[in-house]
Amino acid sequence: MSNQENGMPEEMKPWTELKLPDLLSSDAIRELHAAIESEWDSSRRSACQIAAGRALWKHAIHDPLAELFAGETYMRSIYEKIKKDRLNNAREISGVIVAVRTLWFDSKLEAALSSCGGGAAQVVLLGAGMDTRPYRLSCLKESSVFEVDYAEVLQVKTNILEAAANSKDEHQHPIMTAKSVRRVAADLTEDDWLEKLQMSGFEPKRNTVWVLEGILYYLSHSDAMKVLKIIADKCNLTRTVLLADFMNKQATTLSSSVFKFYSDWPDHLLPSLGFSDVKLSQIGDPDAHFGLLQDPLNLFNKLRNLPRSIQTHPDDGTPCCRLYLLQASGSPNQTIS
CATH class of the missing domain: 3.40.50.150 (Vaccinia Virus protein VP39)
Incomplete structure (x- = not known):
């Protein structure tokens, strides 16, 4: 996948507001992520954090399943970090x-x-x-x-x-x-x-x-x-x-x-x-x-x-x-x- 589309450098492309898929709020997936939070240690949970990073950098990585594997908690957490970094003109954006x-x-x-x-x-x-x-x-x-x-x-x-x-x-x-x-x-x-x-x-x-x-x-x-x-x-x-x-x-x-x-x-x-x-x-x-x-x-x-x-x-x-x-x-x- 090209890192530049329509001649616009990647870092200049607008970041969209967070919109989570409906499936992420289904009972089945909510229960799975609740179990992850309560039962997994930090090394296992890091898999969901990494998935959230891939999901939120969708302008660079095509990974339509990443949001489901990340879960709402990590999606919102990393999104807020990215939003803060961009407001502060950080040299490195989270993720x-x-x-x-x-x-x-x-x-x-x-x-x-x-x-x-x-x-x-x-x-x-x-x-x-x-x-x-x-x-x-x-x-x-x-x-x-x-x-x-x-x-x-x-x-x-x-x-x-x-x-x-x-x-x-x-x-x-x-x-x-x-x-x-x-x-x-x-x-x-x-x-x-x-x-x-x-x-x-x-x-x-x-x-x-x-x-x-x-x-x-x-x-x-x-x-x-x-x-x-x-x-x-x-x-x-x-x-x-x-x-x-x-x-x-x-x-x-x-x-x-x-x-x-x-x-x-x-x-x-x-x-x-x-x-x-x-x-x-x-x-x-x-x-x-x-x-x-x-x-x-x-x-x-x-x-x-x-x-x-x-x-x-x-x-x-x-x-x-x-x-x-x-x-x-x-x-x-x-x-x-």
Whole structure:
């Protein structure tokens, strides 16, 4: 999707008033979101927050199901933050990092599938949360997609999709764009998640794109390293592509009770595990911009202009909280450079 329409730069396009779909106020979906609020921990609820970000940045991301997965509470909360930011002429509008990150993963996934031969590749969404890629990306039309997450997350997701499918509003009906979607109830902190994935039809020797968006930093260091090593080991079997985001140490201080794993140099870490081709981007880089970060003085552009080794900003002493976007790949016939 073009980031400019009718010649108008994205950041100049008007933001519409919040209008929630009628289906979101139905008893079935209200009950599901009430259960999320009362029963899920912060890491699980973050899936709804991310969905709200995608929904509210609809001028950049086409995700018609995001509002239903977000729920009214998060839609209103993030909308108010966006409204306040725009009134204050903020350099960074709330949710922009979600929008850019989503578009980066979308574009890299499409490129990875192309490099793998399209239909020859499986796609695994680890910590899938309320991700809707199997319902909105045409590049998945020949791919088998596996969504791995906690059982209760996948069950709520399934229930919301069923409610949408049964609704009278045809605009909310989920239309699968992937060849197939299989939901795998598993905990990435347990040792059996790969076995459960394989029992669901995952083929270890088939070309695979692994998508780890917004998941690694919720894991402990040991658990995150186990997950990365399992994926890296697949490079010895078949063409393997990893798309993942990493926080640096400073970024984990934003919520020390939630964020655990970090890597200041993930582009050094991944080759040490077995990936032969690793590329790092930061929010605001040419491939992680999408016309949404025009102000040269916004936080992300300022961070990009500082050496990655600097931990506090020289202007105001604030922590240099970075989010790294990594694409890595490997295959049996490649050697680490």
